[in-house]
Amino acid sequence: MSSILASVDQRTQLVGENRLELLMFKLGTRHVxxxxxxxxxxxxxxxxxxxxxxxHKNLKGVTNYRGSSIPIIDLRQSIKMPALKGDAAKKQHVNVIITEYNRSVQGFLIGDVLNIVNTSWSNIQPPPSTIGKANYLTAITQIDVNGKSELVEIIDVEKVLAEIIDYDIQISEEALDHNVVEHLKGQTVLIVDDSGTARKQIRDTLAQLGINVLEENDGLKALKRLRQWADDGKKVTDEILMMFTDAEMPEMDGYRLTAEVREDPRMSDLFIALNTSLSGSFNEAMVKKVGCNRFISKFQPDLLVDVVQERMREILDN
Known part of the structure; x- marks a missing residue:
């Protein structure tokens, strides 16, 4: 089964082109x-x-993976799907997806793996508001599966993990530059992330510094907000101190969002930090390519503070 991902390193060219590839699977039912x-x-x-x-009840235990102990999480149970019974329950777990989120490795118990599909972020839509905030989805899309169009639900893994792992938003005293912190009170930051959990983590961290927060859940909405300010004759950098953006979002990803901002002279000097659960040298290379000012792997409160202080220092020095 691991061969299905053998060429993942060859797919990095998709990022920056507002495209992605999805690994599709089932959780013991017909839903994809x-x-x-x-x-x-x-x-x-x-x-x-x-x-x-x-x-935690959703944590089924630990296993040895390539010399390290990693947690194994029941994904079906984590997103609160009804329990299966009888033979269906025996067959619901046949595979494990090994993932890396927020600088940690974990496995998710799943059912059958279908395939990998290449699509555009413009085809990925936020979940409908009618399903409420208690859902575990960041997005939905329509994908052809075995010749039939299927609704595919993209899981908010960050929310799943946040309910198992207690993320500490406390800022260490060593991270604070009090000469700069005083100037951060009342400043406004734009957060762009499709995960409500991720937005809350940043919002609660920055609130400790007296920073106000504006939020968007996809890159296209954020770009429209920025362009509207510019169209109204407002200077974007007067409206917000900076922008934190996720990499992966419906409609428009964070790389494309950054590239669009940099190409518009009315807002090209906006300070942008890529704040993503994806990690590694690949993302650092993408940051340079599209023109982000900083890259942060989620979730690190002290680094978030470091970034806003860096931006504030730039303003004070000028």
Missing amino acids: FAINVFKVKEVITVPRVSQMPGS
Whole structure:
């Protein structure tokens, strides 16, 4: 099964072109789910798992993966799908997706893996507002599966992990430059991320510094907001101190968003930080390519503070 991802390193050219590849799978029912291939390290059959008494109910245990112990999470249970019974329950877990999110590696128990599809972020839509905020989706799309158009639900893995891992938003005293922090009070920052969990983490961190937050859940909405300010004759850098953007979002990804901002002389000097659960040298290279000012792997409160202080220092020095 791992061969399905053998050429993942050859797919990096998709990023920056507002395209992505989705790994599609099932969770024991006919519904089709997906996550971005760039979050996936490997797909394996269910390994031997050692249970951990007293652990979170969605954590099925740990397994040895390439010399390290990693947690194995029941994805179906995590997104609160009804429990399967009888023979269906016995067959619901046949594979594990090994992923890397927020600088950590974990495995998710899933059912059958379907295939990998190449699509455009413009074809990815936010989940309908009618399903409420309690859902575990960042987006939906229509994909051809075996000659039939299927609704594919893209899972908000960051929300799943946040319910298992207690993310600390506390800012360490060592990270604070009090001469700069005083000037941050009342400043406004734009956060662009399709995960409500990720937006909340940034919002709660920056609120400790007295920073106001504007939010958008996809890159296209953010670009329209910035362009509207410019069309109204407003200077974008007067409206916001800076922008934090995720890499992967419906409609328009963070790389394309950054490139569009840099190409518009009315807003090209906006300070942009890419804040993503994707990590590694690849993202650092993409940051340079599209023109981001900083790259941060989620979730690191002290680094978020470091970035806004850096931006504030630039303004104070000028």
